[in-house]
Amino acid sequence: MAFNADATFVPGDWVPYFFPGIKVEVFHGMARNKRGHSSEDESDHYRIRGWFDLYCTHAEKDTAKFQELAELHQHFAVAHTGWPKLDPLLSEPVQGERPRAEDELPVVFYASTFSRSVTSAPALVDKIGELAASGRWKFIVTLHPKMDSSVVERYRSLAGPNLRFVESDEDLLPILPQADVMLCDTSSIMFEFMFLDRPVVTFKTKMPGPYLIDVDNVQELESALNTALQRPQELMNATRxxxxxLHSFRDGRSSARVLDAVEEFITHRSAGLRNKPLNLLRKLKVRRRLSKELKMSDRQN
Incomplete structure (x- = not known):
């Protein structure tokens, strides 16, 4: 507030309404989540809560849907920009099969979400340790920040010549291109990895589809990884x-498009829009939430 911003960029679904400037929704992820791609998931992704002036969308489908909603509500605008988070990945020439020397071990990037109902981490720790120790594979492993600490310690203890453990606060985007294949469960990071044009193997995923090799038996894991390394044409076509x-752009310039959209909105598009809804109950909840977090911060300090 002291900075008196012209715009606040929000990767979540709420924002302190009293912040100055326009509120810009850039989204936490693309139009997929851990329960799959059902109509229920879509309705949540497209829910209009009355916080935002500008929605910066990622692909043709979600742009069209949000544009319909904009015409219905008439208190926000939509710009088809792409997702800024992908810019570092797409601005480098790392897409496609990773160049690998004949005697170089294939690298698997393993990522797992924390929710007990979907995480594969406890079930796979012994198998990943076994495969790393076999000398046939190298692993890069990262776990969600909310993962059970005892599980994190088990994976951290596996670190060695063929397994690198990456702490949850490290930036993962520069590391993703170092892998030939991703092993995952139902973490949205697998969709980010797919933009490298590389295959993904999952264990008991909640988001199955022809763009994945999914297994539900630990003993099938190595075979699935070997299949993925062959980059089957049907799998790669489905991935592409x-x-x-999910995302229209491959030029790594989504951040620039977002900034251009903000300039355009402030200069031209804000005129004629209706006022956002009063949202009195939601505003009260925001005040209470922020008050609670401030008190917790004061106690920690």
Whole structure:
């Protein structure tokens, strides 16, 4: 507030309404989540809560849907910009099969979410340790910040010549291109990895589809990884099709488009829009939430 911003960029679904400037929704992820791609998930992704002036969308489908909602509500605008988070990944020439020397071990990037109902981390720790120790594979492992600490310690203890443990606060985007294949469960990071045009193997995923090799038996894991390394044409075509559906741009310039959209909105598009809804109950909840977090911060300090 002291900075008196012209715009606040929000990767979540709420924002302190009393912040100055326009409120810009850039989204936490693409139009997929841990329960799959059902109509229930879509309704949540497209829920209009009355916080935002500008929605910066990622692909043709979600742009069209948000544009319909903008015409209905008439208190926000929509710009088809792409997702800024992908810029570092897409601005480097790292897409496609990773160049690998004949005697170089294939690298698997393993990422797992924390929710007990979908995480694969406890079930796979022994197998990943076994595969790393076999000398046939190298692993890069990262776990969600909210992962059970005892599980984190088990994976951290596996670190060695063939397994690198990456702490949850490290930036993962520069590390993703170092892997040939991703092993995952139902973490949204697998969609980010797919933009490298590389295959993904999952264990008991809640988001199955032809763009994944999914297994539900630990003993099938190494075979699935070997299949993924062959980059089956049907799998890779499905992966590319999904990426096209999720994100329109491959130029690594989504951040620039977001900034241009903000300039355009402030200069031209804000005129004629209705006022946002009063949202009295939601505003009260925001005040209470911020008050609680400030008190917790004061106690910690």
């Amino acid at each position: 099709s999904l990426c096209d559906d």
